[in-house]
Amino acid sequence: MPLDSAAIAILEKVSTATLTTVLLKKGLRNVWMRGTRPLREGQPRVVGPAFTMRFVPAREDLATPASWASPISTRAAIEDMPEGAVAVIDAMGISDAGVFGDILCARMSRRKVAAMVTDGVVRDVTGVRSTGLSVWCNGVAAPPSVAGLTFVGWQQPIGCGGVAVFPGDIVVADDDGAVLIPAALLDEVLAEAPEQERAEAWIMDEVARDVPLSGLYPMNEATRARYEAWKRGG
Structure with missing residues (x-):
């Protein structure tokens, strides 16, 4: 198909x-x-x-x-x-x-x-x-x-x-x-992959700002909150 x-x-x-x-x-x-x-x-x-x-x-x-x-x-x-x-x-x-x-x-x-x-x-x-x-x-x-x-x-x-x-x-x-x-699994991947890509792009921007990796990648609760706020503002 x-x-x-x-x-x-x-x-x-x-x-x-x-x-x-x-x-x-x-x-x-x-x-x-x-x-x-x-x-x-x-x-x-x-x-x-x-x-x-x-x-x-x-x-x-x-x-x-x-x-x-x-x-x-x-x-x-x-x-x-x-x-x-x-x-x-x-x-x-x-x-x-x-x-x-x-x-x-x-x-x-x-x-x-x-x-x-x-x-x-x-x-x-x-x-x-x-x-x-x-x-x-x-x-x-x-x-x-x-x-x-x-x-x-x-x-x-x-x-x-x-x-x-x-x-x-x-x-x-x-x-x-x-x-x-x-x-x-295509529909599930289509739903989830763009968000994974978006989150990793944000993390790369944070790394460029000299943010330490601990708590950033993977995101801890505080980092996740910052990321969600960034999404709402973007």
Whole structure:
């Protein structure tokens, strides 16, 4: 299901660091996808529903260039991606075979896919950067995916960077990497995350005024009262 514009507008203003704090308070510790680093500096924060893709280890009878024309292929999966989705790719952290290169990323960009997130690596990195697609990955490698991976399907539960990802979960990615918001918790996060961000911005202003951390972060009762008064006055 597409994510509505109001939810996107809220989450585009909330850092992944803040989201991990909000989710930690709800008991979720494992939401940051390990090995998901921005491919380019300055990529804007991206928000979108997860479109999942899954690789398993390469098997010689399946991981061949001929498999690229199969009905179950990365090419077919890309043609199924909706506009605004974040493609989340389970590559099991394999770092010596690129999941996608420039041609596939260019097609994703043409289909207005919001971003690609993977615990694997990409190839044709100069070309990938030129497509304009926002990519979070674990590095680059020249060999194609079939050198180390077998593609087995899309839109099924996967693991990416040690995090369980279900189709339709919400992904937010920025300079700190990619974080998952379970779809069932989205409304709660939308209600709470902006306030967490606002409170931390106020705390930063207090630090700039040379206020000691004790009682400030986390806020004690007196500091909380000052903060609430500031909100009423603002």
